[in-house]
Amino acid sequence: MFYEYALEPSVLSNWERVRFFLDAFGPWKGRFLANYPRRWRRMVYEGLHCGDREKKRIEERLASLDERVFSPRAGAPYDGGKSWLENAKEEHSRISFRAIVAEGGCGEHVLDAAVVDEQNELWCVHSGGLLPREAATFVAMVTLLLRASTRIVLIDPHFRADQDDKTRPLVAFCRALAGERASLEVHVSDANRSYSKCMQDAARVLPRILPGGSKVLLRCRREKRGGPRLHNRYILTDVGGVQFGDGIEVGDTGHEDRLSILDEPSHARLWEQYLGASSFDEAGTPREFVGADSS
Incomplete structure (x- = not known):
């Protein structure tokens, strides 16, 4: 009923991606976005390479993001010498996510952000x-x-x-x-x-x-x-x-x-x-x- 997802910051590289994924999260949707790592939002900002107008739009959307969409990950380690996906997989081994959504991702619990939709068993969430x-x-x-x-x-x-x-x-x-x-x-x-x-x-x-x-x-x-x-x-x-x-x-x-x-x-x-x-x-x-x- 309620599930937690890890979302790679670089996935939110354009407005369409931001709108699709951020609109999908919230306790009223049954999906929590893992606050992983704790500087996740900053990593999204730092990874934006789109035009100024689109970048500003994304920044405003992130700034207004309801804090209730996030689930806490107390004590979750993060190694800056490894990629986000490597870290997320290790964290999944410690405390499992419902799924990890990554750019070009593949694997048992890793979804490719480019093709994920409600037809995917790990992404689909029923409201009751x-x-x-x-x-x-x-x-x-x-x-x-x-x-x-x-x-x-x-x-x-x-x-x-x-x-x-x-x-x-x-x-x-x-x-x-x-x-x-x-x-x-x-x-x-x-x-x-x-x-x-x-x-x-x-x-x-x-x-x-x-x-x-x-x-x-x-x-x-x-x-x-x-x-x-x-x-x-x-x-x-x-x-x-x-x-x-x-x-x-x-x-x-x-x-x-x-x-x-x-x-x-x-x-x-x-x-x-x-x-x-x-x-x-x-x-x-x-x-x-x-x-x-x-x-």
Whole structure:
């Protein structure tokens, strides 16, 4: 669902290439552009040899590039004595990319920038699909999004800390974020269970099952008269988001759910509803729970 690509800086040698490739990246497209090496953008600038007008156009496009299209590569080595492609192949061996896009590239995970298109299996990305309702599968689909984010919000109106099928995905997300600085919060509705009951269950269960040191902020929300329904299930982050067709919970063997990437306008509107000038009231004071489980 979310994939990371390494793009050779010299590929962006003219406006048509820039428009094609940069328009293809973004969490709303399911493609992250690896910030590899960290001076990737500078390498693109330095490699431009087109006319002044076209060069200026490309520079403006690069300058306005949304930072959310990039995925971080913490600690990625880069040897200036080797070519970018040689470095990228070595980095792929350390932590794999979905594919490396290079000028004249060929190989199992290397795509030729001149001919890459949606017909290529490694370049084609689907915006959603049916998946087994398993915590590990949920995590695998959104790990890149989570690790690119600093604030992660699970919108699940029917979340219950006393039900294992609902807490197992939460625990799995926390484990995937181990060592990351991202904050994680869960928004639940008070329509069916009171704020006090919600927090009592959370206080009894969450510290025991969350990975040691993990922090989860639980917020109990209430619909406003004339406002939107607190009904659908989402993972919203400061970078992008996904929608669950049914619920963020595990199911029996054979059960499936549809997970879909949110387009940018929908993500922006939902972020504003839940995290901006909120369209929902707080049913009570949010509480943070810290995991004590060391297993």
